[in-house]
Amino acid sequence: MEAWDPEQLRTTDPATGLRAVGALHRLAERVEAMHVAEARRAGWSWEQIGDALGVTRQSVHAKYGKRGSDV
16 A cells, blocks of 8 residues: 655645545535444444544434434
């Protein structure tokens, strides 16, 4: 695996940097939702998911528990 250099993300244009950060946040949200749904299908409890994400079971349930078929 190739080493990652955070300097590659440096830009002098704040608009470019902030758009990149926003895109990364949106991507992280989609990836999280996908894995929460998979964990629920695999029978994981909200507490297990919260522990894996480093948040409380209440917060992860509030975020994902009301979506359609429990996710």
